[in-house]
Amino acid sequence: MIEVMGLTKKFKEVTAVDNISFKVNKGEIVGLLGENGAGKTTTLRMISTMLKPSLGTAKICDLDLIKNPDEVRKKIGILFGGEVGLYDRLTARENIKYFADLGGLSNEEANRNIDMLAEMLDMKEYIDRRVGKFSRGMKQKVAIARAIVHNPEVMLFDEPTIGLDVSSSAIVQDFILDCKKRQRAIVFSSHSMREVEKLCDRVVIINKGKLVYEGTVEDLKNENNGEDLERVFLRMVGGKNE
Amino acid sequence: MNSLWGIVFKKELKDLFRDKKTVITSIILxxxxxxxxxxxxxxxxxSSVEKVTKEVKIAYVGEDNSLKKFLASAPNIKIINSKDYQEDVKKGDVYLAVVVGDRFEEKLSQDKMADIKIxxxxDSGDSQTAMSVVRDMINAYKEEVVKNRLLSKGIDVSILNPIEIKDEPLKKEKANEGALVLNMLLPLYLLIYAVTGPMAAAIDLGAGEKERGTLEPLLTTQASRMQLLFGKLCAISVMGIIGTTSSLTGLMIAFKNSPDFFGSANLSLSVGSIALIGLTAIVLNMIxxxxxxxxxxxxxxxxxxxTYLTPITVVGMIAAYGTFMLDVKNASIMLFNVPLVNIALILKEFIIGVYNPLHISITFAWAIVYILASILFARYMFSREDVIFRT
Known part of the structure; x- marks a missing residue:
């Protein structure tokens, strides 16, 4: 579903992402683990066609993102951490509908999907209210609905639980597991090994733009004799830092 | 309008119109x-002029004479006894004091020059208004004295007026006066409105989108950056044009309702002029x-x-005030090639009903260049990764 091939991104003199390759299969969650500034967001931005790679490419559902950026964008949904980024003066429905329209959905299709998502995410009560006064959890649900309203086959999560309280984090984590059930290919970036351990099938660890480990969480555990994975991660990124 | 830019355009307008702040500051205010x-x-x-001219309170200092009687004979002048006229003028108890020189009446009867101090x-507007009323009265008195002196010598008064000047404006109608006011004010206001009108919307739809964190999700949709840009641009231009229209409507209402302030300026423009002025305003707003x-x-x-937009406001202001006094009839053709100045000039021509094909084509050709250049500039900004992700 996702095949990243030697992706590289240079910003002037700085190489933010350096020749990274990995694969994500249908129904699989791959954790993209790294410290702040390691290149996780840049990698996800390249996969989602927001940034043009300096070198290398990636295939999403067999579509090359350099040759077919528009087609690629149809296949992906993306959920960002931090600010949810909603239009406060629009209702929840209008927020989601805007992205459905921009995703090329017909009116009927968009409305059907929105009703379905409102049901699924338990938003029916407030779907027609302006989001300005929503709680963080409510906004998070709107952002989730917006990300998948066009039924993407691939989901990208960029540190989606950052700054969230426990219940909002749970909403997001449940949603990620639901995506897995629906056989979507999922990339999930995080700087927390605990979260990756909990959700991911495989893990890609990057440090200073370079890939330093790729494998299953199980393998990583076995290779390090059951040592606490948070420590293993620290050693991996810390060792290279020095 | 189901194209992607149309979706962006419609959404942005809906969003802007729901923003009470934008609606109040750019439309209602x-x-x-x-x-x-x-x-x-x-x-x-x-009302203050009325108050003063209705009852001009003055102090009179000096001998009782024919001038005092003459002043007192005016129905609106009231002579008030004053012990300390300087203090009374200062306090505003009287608007002014007329101080008559020694042997005033005697000097006049001997055909000599007599003096008066006012x-x-x-610092007081009321005092100045009273001054002009009193001066008029004293001048009338003076004329009377001159007339009597000449008569006593057997000379006709008309000897003092060998030439009579008659003003005759080129256009007979009163519209001239209004066109002159409009000629100075309209280009000034249209330029200022074109700068300030779209600003709130432009900030909200550009930097605001970044600050809210909505730009990134938007970039992952099917809409290309050009479609986003175009939709936003149209929405911002529409807001600017609505702002200009509402400001001009406000100005017109002010003109009509406050003749006291603007005088009896008669603002009549032909339909052609209005259409061309409207078109020019749209072009300015788009730029x-x-x-x-x-x-x-x-x-x-x-x-x-x-902060970044402040210098642009300044550029607009310089163009607006720089062309404020410019007389279009004496403007050289070179000026029609100077950005913004040419637009101010062409507006002035439209107002007085001059449609010079050469001037119009030069100005509008440049206007198209400006619009294209500014859209290309916006497009360049939208296509640059370091600009879009500059957070």
Whole structure:
């Protein structure tokens, strides 16, 4: 579903992402683990066609993102951490509908999907209210609905639980597991090994733009004799830092 | 309008119209501000002039003579006894004091020059209004004296007036006066409105989108950056044009309602002029809308956008005030190639009903160049990764 091939991104003199390759299969969650500034967001931005790679490419559902950026964008949904980024003066429905329209959905299709998502995410009560006064959890649900309203086959999560309280984090984590059930290919970036351990099938660890480990969480555990994975991660990124 | 830019355009307009702040500052306020300001200013100026001219309170210092009688004979002049006229003028108890020189009447009867001092308060508008009333009266008295002197010598008064000047304006109608006011004010206001009208929307749709964190999700949709840009640009231009329309409507209402302030300016424009002025206003708004959007998308936040946009406001102001007094009839053809100045000039021509094909084609050709250049600038900004992700 996702095949990243030697992706590289240079910003002037700085190489933010350096020749990274990995694969994500249908129904699989791959954790993209790294410290702040390691290149996780840049990698996800390249996969989602927001940034043009300096070198290398990636295939999403067999579509090359350099040759077919528009087609690629149809296949992906993306959920960002931090600010949810909603239009406060629009209702929840209008927020989601805007992205459905921009995703090329017909009116009927968009409305059907929105009703379905409102049901699924338990938003029916407030779907027609302006989001300005929503709680963080409510906004998070709107952002989730917006990300998948066009039924993407691939989901990208960029540190989606950052700054969230426990219940909002749970909403997001449940949603990620639901995506897995629906056989979507999922990339999930995080700087927390605990979260990756909990959700991911495989893990890609990057440090200073370079890939330093790729494998299953199980393998990583076995290779390090059951040592606490948070420590293993620290050693991996810390060792290279020095 | 189901194209992607159309979806963006419709959404942005809906969003902007739901923003009470934008609606109040760019539509409602300009509509009511001018009528209120000019209405109040005109009223207060008029009422204060009325108050003074109705009863001109003056102090009279010096001998009782024919001048005093002459002044007292005016129905609106009231002579008040004053012990300390300087103090009374200062306090405003009288508007001014007429101080007559020694042996005034005697000097006049001997055909000599007599003197009068008028003590007034240069800081007081009321005092100055009274001054002009009293001066008129003294001048009338003076004329009377001259007439009597000449008559006593057997000479006709008309000897003092060998030439009579008659003003005859080229156009007979009163419209001239209105066109002159309009000629100075309209280009000034249209330029200022074109700069300020789209600004709130441009900041909201560029930097605001970044600050809210909505830009990134937007970039992952099917809409290309050009479609986003175009939809936003159209929405911003529409807001600018609505702002200009409401400001002008407010101004027109002010003109009509406050003749005290503007005088009896008769603002009649032909339909052709109005259409051309409208078209020019649209063009101006589009130019500033795209420049402002380009700058706004570069800024990281609302505040930064406001800071960066200040110099653009200054450029608009310089063009507006620089051309304020410019007389289009004596403007060289070169000036029609100077950005913004040419637009101000062509507006002045439209107002007085001059449609010079050469001037129109030069100005509009340049206008198209400006619009294209500013859209290309905005497009350049939208296509740059370091601008879009500058947070």
């Amino acid at each position: 300009p509509l009511v501000l001018f009528p209120i300001i000019f209405g109040l200013m005109g009223k207060s100026a008029k 003590i007034y308060d240069s 500033f809308a795209s420049v402002e959007l380009a700058v706004s998308i570069y800024a990281k936040s609302f505040k930064e956008a406001q």
